[in-house]
Amino acid sequence: MLALRDLQAAFAAQLGGEDRPDLAEAVVGDSITAAARLRVHRHHVAESLATALAATYSTVQAIVGEDFFRIMARELAAADLPRQPVLAEYGEAFPAFVAGYGPAASLPYLADMARLDWALNLAFHAPWHSRLSVSDLADLPPEGLLASRVSLAAGSTLVRSAYPIDRIWHASRPGTATGRVSLDEGGVAVIVLRRADDAAFATLSPAEAAFVEALDDGKTLEEGAQAAFATEPAFDLSTSVARLLALQAFAALQQDC
Amino acid sequence: MDPVAGIGLRSPHLAEIARDRPATGFLEIHAENYLAHSPALGTVELLRRDYEFSVHAVGLSLGSVDGLDDAHLDRVAALVDRLQPTLVSEHLSWSVAGGRYFNDLLPLPYTEEALQVVARNVDRLQDRLGRQVLVENPSCYLAFAYSTLCEPEFLAELARRTGCGLLLDANNIVVTAHNLRLDPGAWLRDLPASAIGEYHLAGHAVNDADGEPILIDDHGSRVGEGVWTLFERIVRRYGPRPTLVEWDTDLPPLDVLLDESSRAARSLRSETKADARAA
Numbered sequence: 001m002l003a004l005r006d007l008q009a010a011f012a013a014q015l016g017g018e019d020r021p022d023l024a025e026a027v028v029g030d031s032i033t034a035a036a037r038l039r040v041h042r043h044h045v046a047e048s049l050a051t052a053l054a055a056t057y058s059t060v061q062a063i064v065g066e067d068f069f070r071i072m073a074r075e076l077a078a079a080d081l082p083r084q085p086v087l088a089e090y091g092e093a094f095p096a097f098v099a100g101y102g103p104a105a106s107l108p109y110l111a112d113m114a115r116l117d118w119a120l121n122l123a124f125h126a127p128w129h130s131r132l133s134v135s136d137l138a139d140l141p142p143e144g145l146l147a148s149r150v151s152l153a154a155g156s157t158l159v160r161s162a163y164p165i166d167r168i169w170h171a172s173r174p175g176t177a178t179g180r181v182s183l184d185e186g187g188v189a190v191i192v193l194r195r196a197d198d199a200a201f202a203t204l205s206p207a208e209a210a211f212v213e214a215l216d217d218g219k220t221l222e223e224g225a226q227a228a229f230a231t232e233p234a235f236d237l238s239t240s241v242a243r244l245l246a247l248q249a250f251a252a253l254q255q256d257c
Numbered sequence: 258m259d260p261v262a263g264i265g266l267r268s269p270h271l272a273e274i275a276r277d278r279p280a281t282g283f284l285e286i287h288a289e290n291y292l293a294h295s296p297a298l299g300t301v302e303l304l305r306r307d308y309e310f311s312v313h314a315v316g317l318s319l320g321s322v323d324g325l326d327d328a329h330l331d332r333v334a335a336l337v338d339r340l341q342p343t344l345v346s347e348h349l350s351w352s353v354a355g356g357r358y359f360n361d362l363l364p365l366p367y368t369e370e371a372l373q374v375v376a377r378n379v380d381r382l383q384d385r386l387g388r389q390v391l392v393e394n395p396s397c398y399l400a401f402a403y404s405t406l407c408e409p410e411f412l413a414e415l416a417r418r419t420g421c422g423l424l425l426d427a428n429n430i431v432v433t434a435h436n437l438r439l440d441p442g443a444w445l446r447d448l449p450a451s452a453i454g455e456y457h458l459a460g461h462a463v464n465d466a467d468g469e470p471i472l473i474d475d476h477g478s479r480v481g482e483g484v485w486t487l488f489e490r491i492v493r494r495y496g497p498r499p500t501l502v503e504w505d506t507d508l509p510p511l512d513v514l515l516d517e518s519s520r521a522a523r524s525l526r527s528e529t530k531a532d533a534r535a536a
Contacts, residue, residue, distance in 0.1 A: 086316070
């Protein structure tokens with residue numbers, strides 16, 4: 001008889017793909033053998049985690065198809081089981097796994113689509129706090145405005161890619177007429193956002209991306225603007241700030257003590 | 258809660274339920290789907306004003322020899338505090354070992370050692386939540402050779418030691434009885450009626466294992482006739498209780514789910530009337 005601790009360790013190893021005769025011996029077999037009974041659990045663990053990954057990585061699945069996706073997802077699940085039971089928080093390792101996944105090598109943008117899916121998933125599950133508004137900024141004296149630092153709202157993330165991930169995302173939505181997206185269109189930066197009822201992203205110009213990146217690094221609005229001008233001399237600070245405020249990309253100002 | 262029939266609340270139905278507010282006895286959510294601050298949590302909080310709720314946890318792992326995970330327990334407690342549900346439940350199973358979560362309701366040997374582990378974890382859960390929880394009989398695909406108790410004995414003793422309630426899942430009894438060659442009628446003997454706080458109903462699939470049929474608790478179809486028959490037997494024996502129809506895979510239109518819960522409600526009502534006549 002196995003102590004419960006040893007039984008659970010053996011069961012865990014069996015679920016991870018090991019052959020555990022000590023466990024099979026502890027299980028009652030009849031016309032359905034102990035091994036077949038244990039396989040029910042191994043199968044369920046792999047399939048249910050693949051289903052959870054499909055929910056989080058819906059764009060990746062739309063691109064590669066369900067059969068291909070499930071093979072890939074089961075492989076990740078076998079190598080990287082969840083560390084906690086909230087499945088919406090499972091799968092952070094998937095984009096890196098996709099990047100190194102040989103059978104998907106002909107789709108060089110696939111890992112970036114996985115990064116976008118993960119960022120959208122994080123945004124969807126981020127708390128909804130109050131956002132920075134135009135009037136918050138209007139209350140600041142002009143010199144204070146340029147010296148202030150603003151934070152991205154919870155769930156807001158900048159995702160950069162060498163591929164047109166925004167257009168690929170739209171082209172892979174269900175019901176979208178198959179549009180052709182040329183990878184020659186080049187890279188893009190998007191900001192992912194938690195909105196009141198869902199998560200979404202907006203494409204940024206290179207200067208806007210430099211601006212957001214600087215602010216996210218803790219730089220002041222002035223330093224952010226300098227980064228943006230360095231990227232694109234025609235950068236229009238007030239138009240871009242107005243756009244980002246309308247997107248509700250920033251958290252409300254923290255009152256400094 | 259009155260012995261009404263309710264439905265499992267699943268995210269594809271959330272917007273429709275929020276818009277139409279269909280009549281149903283109560284809504285049951287899986288705790289682990291509402292621990293992050295998604296817009297869905299906001300919708301559930303709005304629905305809570307109009308519906309009785311049950312919070313059904315699937316990841317606390319009451320059978321883990323390592324004990325309950327503090328962080329997860331805190332999150333479930335915060336959700337329960339927020340929603341103030343009428344019922345809270347978990348399974349007689351384990352799903353965590355060595356810090357890894359298997360997303361499955363894994364079987365326990367029914368021994369005194371396992372009873373002590375589960376009782377300790379149930380005590381801790383009930384202390385943390387400050388309320389009684391119901392523990393559900395799982396679907397079993399295998400049994401351990403050195404179990405010394407049968408499942409109902411284990412559950413009855415767990416309820417006696419911890420004061421927990423029991424959630425009887427009629428579909429799980431049918432699945433377990435078929436797979437482990439037990440008599441579902443015999444399974445029903447000797448449960449403490451006063452501990453039973455809820456019933457579950459669901460559909461199951463029939464798969465092939467070594468060329469033999471094995472029943473899989475997939476919650477992917479209407480409740481089978483054999484499960485309805487057993488449910489009616491349970492209600493006659495132990496009395497009406499809040500009853501939930503669960504559906505998780507191949508989710509049908511909401512009307513189908515409501516139709517199944519109406520059938521459960523009729524069974525509960527006919528037994529309530531029979532009770533009244535007997536009295």
